[in-house]
Amino acid sequence: MSRWRVLVAGGLLSGLAASAGAAPAVDVLLAQVEVRTIAASDIALARGLGVLGFTPSTGPIEGRDVERFVDVLLILDEAGRIGVSVDQADVERAWAATVARVGSETKLERWLGAYGIDPSWARRLVEEDVLRARFFEARFAAFVFISDEEVTRALGPGQHDEATRERTREEIARSTAEKAQAEWLVAARRRANIRLLLDGRAVEPPFPPP
Numbered sequence: 001m002s003r004w005r006v007l008v009a010g011g012l013l014s015g016l017a018a019s020a021g022a023a024p025a026v027d028v029l030l031a032q033v034e035v036r037t038i039a040a041s042d043i044a045l046a047r048g049l050g051v052l053g054f055t056p057s058t059g060p061i062e063g064r065d066v067e068r069f070v071d072v073l074l075i076l077d078e079a080g081r082i083g084v085s086v087d088q089a090d091v092e093r094a095w096a097a098t099v100a101r102v103g104s105e106t107k108l109e110r111w112l113g114a115y116g117i118d119p120s121w122a123r124r125l126v127e128e129d130v131l132r133a134r135f136f137e138a139r140f141a142a143f144v145f146i147s148d149e150e151v152t153r154a155l156g157p158g159q160h161d162e163a164t165r166e167r168t169r170e171e172i173a174r175s176t177a178e179k180a181q182a183e184w185l186v187a188a189r190r191r192a193n194i195r196l197l198l199d200g201r202a203v204e205p206p207f208p209p210p
Contacts, residue, residue: 028203030066032195033073043069044205048111049122050101051094051129056209060202070196074188076128079135086130094130095123102210111210140177140184 031038043061046054052072054065102108112119146169154168 026204027206030061030196030198030203031070032193032197033070034077034193036073038066038069038073040203041206044207044209045117045122046125047205048102048207048209049098049125051098051125052132058205058208060204061198062202063196063198063200066196066198070189070194071185072128072132074185074192075132075135078139078188079131082139084131084135084138086127086134090130090134091123091127094126098122098126107210115207117207136177136181140180141173144173144176144180146172146176 026040028040029037030040030043040061043054043065046052046069047057050056053068099105099108102111108122109119111117112122148165150172151165151169154172155165160168
């Protein structure tokens with residue numbers, strides 16, 4: 001049986017079973033955040049599914065990709081700590097959207113099977129993406145209030161219809177919440193036990209997007 005080869009900083013760590021008959025894929029451990037680890041396969045799967053802030057890409061995995069996944073783990077940990085949860089109906093809608101992005105349920109199943117990826121792992125990443133969005137809304141967006149004066153200043157002189165004003169209000173609110181989350185993440189990184197293993201290198205993803 002072929003297997004994944006998991007490497008840490010160039011050294012062999014362990015093997016993970018993959019689909020029979022497939023060429024061996026090389027997985028690389030990229031970081032550790034508290035007790036959780038980040039491997040190249042985590043990022044490759046997030047890319048393939050288009051979740052957790054990633055988009056499909058066949059390019060090498062770089063430091064910025066690892067840092068993005070580190071932020072995801074910090075967010076998920078905090079969401080659990082403060083009791084943010086998700087509705088399973090939202091998860092099912094997100095899964096349906098993921099299937100639509102890939103093309104079809106059959107195409108997704110074939111892709112997962114071709115690389116020995118457990119479907120429950122894929123579903124977990126989709127659920128974590130929903131939780132990540134819910135955390136943003138509950139922890140940051142819910143506490144942003146944009147006044148009429150702020151909207152007027154942003155639009156500048158002239159008359160603007162209510163739809164334009166409301167769209168501008170939403171844009172300012174989201175930008176403000178995103179800034180607050182970014183500032184929180186800076187502090188969260190300082191508090192967390194984070195070990196980055198990529199050392200400025202780039203690694204090839206162990207499998208491409210579907």
